[in-house]
Amino acid sequence: MAYYIGIDIGGTNIACGIVDDNYEIVARSKVKTNAPRPYAEILEDIKQSVRLACEELGVKPSDAASIGIGCPGTCNSDGVVEYSNNLGFVNVPLRSDIESEFGVSTYLDNDANAAAFGEYLAGAAKGAKNAVAITLGTGVGAGIIIDGKIYSGSNCAGGEIGHTVLVVDGRDCTCGRKGCFETYSSATGLIRTTREAIELNPDSIAAKIAEEDGRVSARTAYNALKQGCPVGKQVTDEFVKYLAAGIANTINIFQPDILCIGGGVCNEGDTLLVPLRKAVSEQVYTKNSAKNTEIVVCSLGNDAGIIGAALLCKQ
């Protein structure tokens, strides 16, 4: 049985997995990224993560069918990481460095794209022809699958759906624009909305929860909602409103078979999904059409990046 090595490079950990023909992870390793530090050092630890995962399974890296890498930043078609803000990489030949080390065909793509490809091959978007995966994390990340292939534009930097403006002159975004989707719909955006509402309502249940927890988190407003807090209701309603706007925009452009969302807030389940699906269905251009995009939760979690990277050879 063939096996495929997938590496998901994050700001904190380098996660490596060995994926079999059933798209399941049969061995794993994890080493610290310790970014930022010189590329040569991080590269050694990436190689080490491959060796460790192979040792666990008792196989040799050189016998893998392929190696795939998902890396934050702009990864071009020559296998070069042109720029990764998180890792401090500028024009590093990551693909060829790994390929020459192990003598195995190696593929490289952006980490969000690899995760979307994982969901497409083996997760919530399985069976789709066109799919979009949106992750609500520190930012709003996205990966676009068109006709079974990752779409990243003519310069490999496309798919930045999180950096589309939903509110001209809205909230400041780290990208330099104002009112980007991610300033409202990321976990960070939800925390900001919650914090602003708590400041205006210091006697609310939401405020008490935050005080007990010692901080405002992305769960504060949903926990308050469950306790009947009007501020929790107001914040989560607003969160759904902006998220629905961004998702309806994405559907009006792509009309994918499946749009899957991931990130911690999706653990709220139907509390999030029911009002979200309703708001989107009322807004999409095709609201009267027979066929509309299905909105589902990503099913692979952090494994999506490893599985998608491992199987980049299947594109």
Added chain:
Amino acid sequence: MAYYIGIDIGGTNIACGIVDDNYEIVARSKVKTNAPRPYAEILEDIKQSVRLACEELGVKPSDAASIGIGCPGTCNSDGVVEYSNNLGFVNVPLRSDIESEFGVSTYLDNDANAAAFGEYLAGAAKGAKNAVAITLGTGVGAGIIIDGKIYSGSNCAGGEIGHTVLVVDGRDCTCGRKGCFETYSSATGLIRTTREAIELNPDSIAAKIAEEDGRVSARTAYNALKQGCPVGKQVTDEFVKYLAAGIANTINIFQPDILCIGGGVCNEGDTLLVPLRKAVSEQVYTKNSAKNTEIVVCSLGNDAGIIGAALLCKQ
């Protein structure tokens, strides 16, 4: 030499052209659409437009290499117009009706998609791999070309970039949403912004121009700007601001080689393009990258729809 018949069905006219191997229109015809009226009647006039164009060139429809049709609305992959609001069509088998009439392979797509394909093959987006064409008309229409093919999603209804929200809770849109790109950046949107500014500034040069013309048009603000009117400056600055936001959103998602814009307002040339390109370049996610999307004006005008339709067989 082969020839290709292209039909561009509009709300007012059915325009037919015969296109040669150099992607040039060598004969034309035009008949009134007179919509809305029964499909059978409009169909007869579509057939008639083909016969008239062929007569002009002295050729037979049955000798054409192919026939292509661009039609407003949702045109599915079976060649059926599922729904066209403008024409009153619901599930009409337009492709097969034309194909059986002339015995020539016939193709059908949405009119904005056909026009984008025309610009890609023979116009401003020639040579691109990925391109987006945005037309600023009564609404904001768009066509997306990915890897040389029209992209319209899994239900053939994608590409509605004009119906992406730029301002949550903004201006009412005909689609039912609020704050869509087209409510700000269409000719209709520009007229609305101009009218609102004139109402607040009845003594402005812009107000005088509108009074002399007997109406506010999409040219009023730009004409006022040329005469040094501060209201003209304010309105056109605002127009560029929202248009730049919508275009930067589109680039952040697609990162196409070329994004071409069309519509009457593009006749303003550098007065529009210079501030637009500057605003977009400051906003795109790839502002520090070596390769960025080129923003150009569509070059085929109304012929884009005919040429693109005629050559749908080249996809």
